[in-house]
Amino acid sequence: LAKTTQPISMDSYEGQEVNITCSHNNIATNDYITWYQQFPSQGPRFIIQGYKTKVTNEVASLFIPADRKSSTLSLPRVSLSDTAVYYCLVGDGSSGGYQKVTFGTGTKLQVIP
């Protein structure tokens, strides 16, 4: 299973774009990259998922370079309500999924007014 490495914490001012990078050097061919968001005392919430290139939805963008050894979650114009922990997960559907993925400690994003 691909191990992921992300910064422990980040600070950003309101209104700025935030980019959180996740490193996954031994990602496998079948692996997808998924990001979750967790607010204090709440369960994680799915944000975005991708396999390669760029994926965008209403809340975030996910950039994946051609070698797929890293990925970047981009949050446009963050607000105070984006203060949360962000988890990068890597795994596939063929060799077990959520039960084998380690959520780790994630990146704690603090948005400053």
Add this chain to the structure above:
Amino acid sequence: DSGVTQTPKHLITATGQRVTLRCSPRSGDLSVYWYQQSLDQGLQFLIQYYNGEERAKGNILERFSAQQFPDLHSELNLSSLELGDSALYFCASSVGQGEVNTEAFFGQGTRLTVV
């Protein structure tokens, strides 16, 4: 609202006691997962059930057990509780058997405090 319901939201109990945490998955989801999140720690996978059968086991202690009933709700039983068992316990559900390329929906968690 994720559609996953966990009860109770908070639980305070003494060491040595036994508690049961309950989870109702989203309608149509067949997989239920249990996770433990201690203070400043990531989510640790405990166990997964799929359509009533145990599918995978993680770092679940022998004092802990779980089951999934025919109506697909699940219960996590924690016995001989120790202070170190104090944590947030999350339940998640998904439609499939756990593929990461599908979305898992998490409940709000049960905060267990052992005193």
